[in-house]
Amino acid sequence: FSAKELLRATDCFDEHQVILADGFFKIYQGSLEKRLVLVKKFKDDSGSLITTPLAIRDIVITLQMSSHKNVARLFGCCLEFECPALVYDYSGNEPLINKLLYDRDRASDHDQDRLLSWKSRLSIAKDIANVVVYLHTALPRPVVHRNLKPTNIMVDQHGVAKLFDFSLSISIPLGESHVEDDPVGTFGFLDPQYHISCFVTEKSDVYSFGMFLLVLLTGQLPISVDRKEAGLEFSLINFVEKHVDMNQFTKILDPRILGGRGGIEQEQQLRAFLALALRCIEPKGEDRPEMIDVAKELRQIERSVHP
Structure with missing residues (x-):
C-alpha cells in the first residue's frame, strides 16, 4: 500500500483512530479498499535504526505464521514511511x-x-x-x-x-x-x-x-x-x-x-x-x-x- 492510502484510511493517523498504544507502535483502526483494517505504525520517535528491524522481523515471522488460525492475518504493508507500517485484516478484533x-x-x-x-x-x-x-x-x-x-x-x-x-x-x-x-x-x-x-x-x-x-x-x-x-x-x-x-x-x-x-x-x-x-x-x-x-x-x- 502507498503512504497516501494509509493516511486516507486512518484520517492521517488521527489519535481518535488509535485502539492500542504500546512501547514501539500504535494500532489504528481504519477503512481501506472498502474493508475495515488495523494499521500498525511504529513510532518515529523511537528512531528508524531501532524500529525498522523490528518491523521487518514482525513481517517475516507473521508471514511464516500466516496459516495459523491464532495469528492476526497480515493484509499488506507500506514501505514509504520512515519505518514500515503493517496492515491487518480487522475481523472484529479488539x-x-x-x-x-x-x-x-x-x-x-x-x-x-x-x-x-x-x-x-x-x-x-x-x-x-x-x-x-x-x-x-x-x-x-x-x-x-x-x-x-x-x-x-x-x-x-x-x-x-x-x-x-x-x-x-x-x-x-x-x-x-x-x-x-x-x-x-x-x-x-x-x-x-x-x-x-x-x-x-x-x-x-x-x-x-x-x-x-x-x-x-x-x-x-x-x-x-x-x-x-x-x-x-x-x-x-x-x-x-x-x-x-x-x-x-x-x-x-x-x-x-x-x-x-x-x-x-x-x-x-x-x-x-x-x-x-x-x-x-x-x-x-x-x-x-x-x-x-x-x-x-x-x-x-x-x-x-x-x-
Whole structure:
C-alpha cells in the first residue's frame, strides 16, 4: 500500500483512530479498499535504526505464521514511511487488554459480551498456548516470542484469540538450547533468569506465558501502582503467593469470574489453572514445563468440565 492510502484510511493517523498504544507502535483502526483494517505504525520517535528491524522481523515471522488460525492475518504493508507500517485484516478484533480492564459496573446491557467469562479466558489461554507451541516447534528454527502479554493479543468477534506482534522474536540456532541477546520485553512479563543471564530459551516464553495466565485469572497487571496505593502488593506474584499461603483462593480471582455459574467444577478448573501458572513462573527455567505440555494441560483443564 502507498503512504497516501494509509493516511486516507486512518484520517492521517488521527489519535481518535488509535485502539492500542504500546512501547514501539500504535494500532489504528481504519477503512481501506472498502474493508475495515488495523494499521500498525511504529513510532518515529523511537528512531528508524531501532524500529525498522523490528518491523521487518514482525513481517517475516507473521508471514511464516500466516496459516495459523491464532495469528492476526497480515493484509499488506507500506514501505514509504520512515519505518514500515503493517496492515491487518480487522475481523472484529479488539485488544485483549481492553476486555480485561473493562469495567463491569459501567457496562450497559448490550456491552456485557465485552466482559470476559471464565470459559472465554480459558479458551484464549489455549489459543495463545497453541501459537507459542507452533513458534517453538513448527518453524525451521525454534522462535522465542519474548513479549507475550495481553496488549499483543487481539480477540475477534467469535472470541478467538490472535497473536499479532512478533517484532521482538528471536530464533535459536539449530542444535543449540539458547541464544545470547540483550534482555528485551515488558517488565513484569520478562523472564528474570533471561534478564540476569542474557540467555534466551524457550522457557523464557513459558515464564511470560505463566504471567499471562495470572493476568487472565486475576484481571490485574503484573506491576500495579494502584494495587500498592490500595495497601496491597506492588507485584502480582507477591499478591498471588500471599493469598495462596493464606488459603484465600477466591481473593486472587477477578470478581468478574466469580459472577459466573460454574459450581465446584469451575473451581477445580480455576485451581488447576493457577497451579499451572505458578509452575510456569518458577525462578529456574529447568523447573518450568515445556510449552507443548502447558498446551496439553490447558486442554485437559477445559475437558475436565466438558468431556
